[in-house]
Amino acid sequence: MHNKVVIKKTADYPVNRWSGGRTTELYIDPAEASYLKREFSWRLSTATVEADQSTFSALPGVDRILVLLEGNVTLVHQEQYQKELKPYEQDTFDGGWTTTSYGRAVDFNLMTRNEYRGTVAYLPLEKQETRTLLDEPPARMKLSAQVIYLHQGTVRVTLDGPEMVLNPKELCCIHNPDATVSFTVANVGPGKANCLVTRIYQPIGS
Known part of the structure; x- marks a missing residue:
């Protein structure tokens, strides 16, 4: 089966307000799923936190990974632990926890539900690095x-021949239901590029 490749640009992202700032939905799967109805299998978003203190929405049954992109924040998970984050550091936590964020920032979020699991890795690329x-x-x-x-810079993504160029805040999603996939990412911009690579897993046989 051929890989399904989806490219999304900034004009494709819906943006909404929340109590602490703005949230931008980067990707939701399945495509027709509703975040508000909690129908998604997994979801990627960024959030701009404009308040000095904000409490996250309660999301029971959702596993979360938050990666800080800009600023400095401290996440306080009530009766669990607290963690200070600097750019490109991350925290993994239960969406059902009571979580309060302190500090203004921009962050990247992965949410997974049901049998789906995910990871997020920071990928820095120096000039001309592949x-x-x-x-x-x-x-x-x-x-x-x-x-x-792609958070910052310009990169070229190569997958089985086709090449795709990403500019800041754009993404490339490669659906690959039958086998693992490898792809090449090259920094083609004038300076350093900063990327986040998200991998979504589901049980074999599902």
């Missing part, structure tokens, strides 16, 4: 999708 990304799924899991989100 990296080939390979994946080894966890035991009894298969790779469902890989997403490269």
